[in-house]
Amino acid sequence: MSGKAPRLSEEGLIARHFAPLAGPGADGLRDDAASLAPTPGHDLVLTVDAVVAGVHYFPDDPPASVAAKALAVNLSDLAAKGAAPRGFLLTLALSPDWTEDWLAAFAGGLGAAAARHGCPLLGGDTVRAAGPTLVSVTAFGEVPAGGIVRRGTARPGDVICVSGTIGDAALGLRLRLEPEAAWARALTPEDRAHLADRYLHPRPRLALAPAIRRCATAAMDVSDGLVGDLAKMLPGRGATVEIAAVPLSPAAAAAIRLAPDLIDAALSGGDDYEILCTVAPRDLDAFRAAAAEAGVPVAAIGTVAAGEGAPLFREPDGGVRRFARGAFSHF
Amino acid sequence: MSGKAPRLSEEGLIARHFAPLAGPGADGLRDDAASLAPTPGHDLVLTVDAVVAGVHYFPDDPPASVAAKALAVNLSDLAAKGAAPRGFLLTLALSPDWTEDWLAAFAGGLGAAAARHGCPLLGGDTVRAAGPTLVSVTAFGEVPAGGIVRRGTARPGDVICVSGTIGDAALGLRLRLEPEAAWARALTPEDRAHLADRYLHPRPRLALAPAIRRCATAAMDVSDGLVGDLAKMLPGRGATVEIAAVPLSPAAAAAIRLAPDLIDAALSGGDDYEILCTVAPRDLDAFRAAAAEAGVPVAAIGTVAAGEGAPLFREPDGGVRRFARGAFSHF
Structure with a gap:
């Protein structure tokens, strides 16, 4: 004043x-x-x-x-x-x-x-x-006109897909906060640099936009963590995600081998800025082809369920993993 | 984080x-x-x-x-x-x-x-x-399409117009900062309330938009003070404003009668959120008519000059008033 x-x-x-x-x-x-x-x-x-x-x-x-x-x-x-x-x-x-x-x-x-x-x-x-x-x-x-792809329009049976790799930025943030942790010191300098860079420099997946428009039934970006964002995408809806199918970078995989609990940070941390979308099974091949043409890796990680519930993250042994927190919240 | x-x-x-x-x-x-x-x-x-x-x-x-x-x-x-x-x-x-x-x-x-x-x-x-x-x-x-009215497109000879009254909000702010000043205590409660309200509750002149589009050669809103905003509107251009023609509310006029230096605050203070625009002389009647139809008072306060220079604010006696500061700046 x-x-x-x-x-x-x-x-x-x-x-x-x-x-x-x-x-x-x-x-x-x-x-x-x-x-x-x-x-x-x-x-x-x-x-x-x-x-x-x-x-x-x-x-x-x-x-x-x-x-x-x-x-x-x-x-x-x-x-x-x-x-x-x-x-x-x-x-x-x-x-x-x-x-x-x-x-x-x-x-x-x-x-x-x-x-x-x-x-x-x-x-x-x-x-x-x-x-x-x-x-x-x-x-x-x-x-x-009319072509915006919404967040809440997934249908039962749709395949859940993500672009790129998940968890790098969350692990990069951990590295910034705990540079002296045993797992951090055990990583190669290249792996540390990759994770740190993914936190510092998000890469918007603009090249994937046409494929999303053509093939996705719903889409959002992963900014607050895969676990929390998937729950936002499917409010009150069930889904199953195979943890083993969630794409990890070599650096993130190395960190998780060193400290297995980091999988929680990778899946529920934020700042991925990858695309989370759902695709009808009949459109999955077309989506994969369009993504490949755009030069963006995509992976199918799960399926939208028919009933109510919450997304479940399944371990390779069939067990369900629980997460301490959902999406990052600023409040 | x-x-x-x-x-x-x-x-x-x-x-x-x-x-x-x-x-x-x-x-x-x-x-x-x-x-x-x-x-x-x-x-x-x-x-x-x-x-x-x-x-x-x-x-x-x-x-x-x-x-x-x-x-x-x-x-x-x-x-x-x-x-x-x-x-x-x-x-x-x-x-x-x-x-x-x-x-x-x-x-x-x-x-x-x-x-x-x-x-x-x-x-x-x-x-x-x-x-x-x-x-x-x-x-x-x-x-x-193409109809946006720009800020820097006034032409020599254009008439400078403002909507409503100028200075109320700046005086309302003064009242908040110096409630015990002699002039503040001497105002009627109604005048104090009017000025305070103009500071607290800007009224966007949306009703005037069609008249501006039809008749103005250039326009901006007065947010950082009439003196500074007119200089922004006419960078390096000359103009003459008759201070006596600048419309004041009864409350602002009363305050300035009590403390004549407040005219500086009224003309160079901010938060008016009135329209400052220029109109070709041949369109002035049409502008006045359109403004009247929209229920928004407008006043002609000066003229854009042909040459370079800075806008001059003329006193009733023909002297030029100088202002201690131009537009409000946040830096």
Whole structure:
């Protein structure tokens, strides 16, 4: 309500760091709004997610990585809905100790990620926060009209599929929190680097969007952990997942061999940013073929049940594994 | 990065407080994204603005007022672009001391404001903040294709117009900060209430959007003060504003009679959320007529000059008034 001693005006900051990132319709960030029209015959898909220092990332993470993550977690939502990215808006609440170096690196990383994913900056708002830095991104994608793939529309008998590998990011986070744990020290440097990188740099599965649109009956991204997210996808519905079928990276498999309880972190931890979707059995071959064409590995891990209940995770010996917690919750 | 003791899950919180506000395309907030298609032949207009406790509002402001303000400041941007509202996304970062009572009142106020303005909730993200509460709203409007009214497109000779009255909110903020000032104590209770209410409850000028679209050569909303915002609208361009022509409410006029220096706060303070626009002289009558039809008072306060320079604010005696500061800046 009262201005502090000015460092750089918001206008100056935007012109210097963010205007170079502006896409069509953004008017060079010289206006308070952008215009965007979907391709004729398409709907826009809208999603918003925020990352907060100390909650979703470490305050000392590289600013370019923070920026890339803030965009990637939103593009991951677009991918899960079958959407192709069109652009994004940014809310940046800077903690009192922000520096222009941090901001320059953040903007550089944001621009690189935006270019990589074909998703330009359309506008934003920058405010100061008395607390930790917060980055909120609103991302816009598009799908052919009526084509958004929903989360809650799986049908009994559908095959449950995931992309990529599960658990790497959760184990990468564990590595950050417990670098001296016996299992952490026993991993190869390459395996440690892989897990740490999966936590720091989510890779939105945008290439899979067309296959999802064509073949999936329901889809979401795995952001709060496979166990909790599958329960969200199938509220009150039964399902069976074969734990042995859940794809693990060599690094995650090595960590779990060293400390078998880490399977819980891998399956119920978060930050995978892989796709979780359901596919009718008759469409499974087509889905696999479309995913292969897109260069994205997919695996069938279970089946949606006919009755009510909760998703069950089956051990190789037929037993059912229980998890201490479901999805990550911020509250 | 590590969960605190859970109070209410994010899903539970959304289902209880926000799902009742969900509009078409939001799938009852049971998904991670919404779909939105503009009316055929229209573009979407996108804008984002955040309000932070202790910066943009007082932490003890009524939560329903905070919610209404967070939406209103964005709808004000849509109005200035000539857009009709279609919906919004919400990022809510809750300070550690949030209570469910606060949240219930916030959601109630948000729903009431959304209904009043015909702008439903389409989705959101709720996170915890280690600092003050932050509310970021991304609002979507629409204009006929190509019809967005830009900020930087005024032409020499255009008439500068504003809606409503200027300075009320800035004086309302002063009242909050200096309730015991002589001028504050000398105002009538009605005048004090008027000024305080203008600060607390911005009124987006959505009714004026069609007139802006039809008649304005450029437009923006006055959020950071008339002096600074006019300079933003006319970067490097000259203009003359007659201070006597700037419309004041009876309450603001009374305050300025009591303490003449308050004219500076009125003209360079922020939070007016009135429309500042330029109109070609030949369209001025049509603009006035359209504004009158919309029930929104408008006033011509000056003229865009032909040459370079900065906007000049002229006193009734012909002198030029200087202002200690330009636009409110958060940095």
